[in-house]
Amino acid sequence: MAKLYFYYSAMNAGKTTTLLQSAYNYHERGMRTLILTPALDSRYGEGVVASRIGLKANARRFGSGENLLALIQADIAAHGALHCVFADEAQFLTRSQVWQLSDVVDKLNIPVLAFGLRTDFRGELFEGSRYLLAWADNLEEIKTICHTGRKATMVVRVDEHGRVVTEGPQVEIGGNDRYVSVSRAEFKKISEGSGRIELQQSVLPLGESR
Structure with missing residues (x-):
C-alpha cells in the first residue's frame, strides 16, 4: 500500500x-x-x-x-x-x-x-x-551536524556579521548563507545573545594546488 x-x-x-x-x-x-x-x-x-x-x-x-x-x-x-x-x-x-x-x-x-x-x-x-x-x-x-559537533535540529537566521536575527517574516526565500543549522543547546545560547555564528563555506574545499 x-x-x-x-x-x-x-x-x-x-x-x-x-x-x-x-x-x-x-x-x-x-x-x-x-x-x-x-x-x-x-x-x-x-x-x-x-x-x-x-x-x-x-x-x-x-x-x-x-x-x-x-x-x-x-x-x-x-x-x-x-x-x-x-x-x-x-x-x-x-x-x-x-x-x-x-x-x-x-x-x-x-x-x-x-x-x-x-x-x-x-x-x-x-x-x-x-x-x-x-x-x-x-x-x-535527515541528519546534519552543528558546528559544535552535536546533531543539528534547529535553524537560526543570522545577519552579515553572524549575529542571530530573532524578528522578521517566517518565509524568506534565498539567502541560504544566512541560515545555519545548530543543536538545540546552541540555539538557546545564541538566541540569548551569548554567542555568534561563523558563516560556513558552502562548497567542499578543492585542496591545495601543487
Whole structure:
C-alpha cells in the first residue's frame, strides 16, 4: 500500500539531494514521477528543483491555494499513470494541501514523499511541517551536524556579521548563507545573545594546488 512520507531536517542536510536521487531511482526503472515545488521558491528558475551539489530536475510549481489532489489527477489524465509524487520545500504546504496529499495516497494509491524543514528560525513549526508530522505514515529525519559537533535540529537566521536575527517574516526565500543549522543547546545560547555564528563555506574545499 502507498504511504505518505515526511523527510524532515534542519537546513543544508541534503533534503533536495535525497529527493532527486529517489526520483532518479524511479526513472531508472522506467517509472513516472511528479515533483512539486512551491511557486514562491524560484531560486533556481521557475519550475526547477536543484540541490546545492548541482543536481536538478524540472518540477510542477503550485500556489498556496491550489488543490494538489486535483493537480495530480489532471497530470495523470494528461500524461498517464504516476508511480510516485515528490514534494520539495514541504514546510510551505498549507494544512489543506497536506490533507490533499494524504488523499493522493489513500484514494489514488500513489506514494507521496515530502521533504522539508521542521521548524523556522524562531524554533516554531511551519504549517506544512506541523500537519505532515501529524498525518504522515512515516517520519524520517535527515541528519546534519552543528558546528559544535552535536546533531543539528534547529535553524537560526543570522545577519552579515553572524549575529542571530530573532524578528522578521517566517518565509524568506534565498539567502541560504544566512541560515545555519545548530543543536538545540546552541540555539538557546545564541538566541540569548551569548554567542555568534561563523558563516560556513558552502562548497567542499578543492585542496591545495601543487
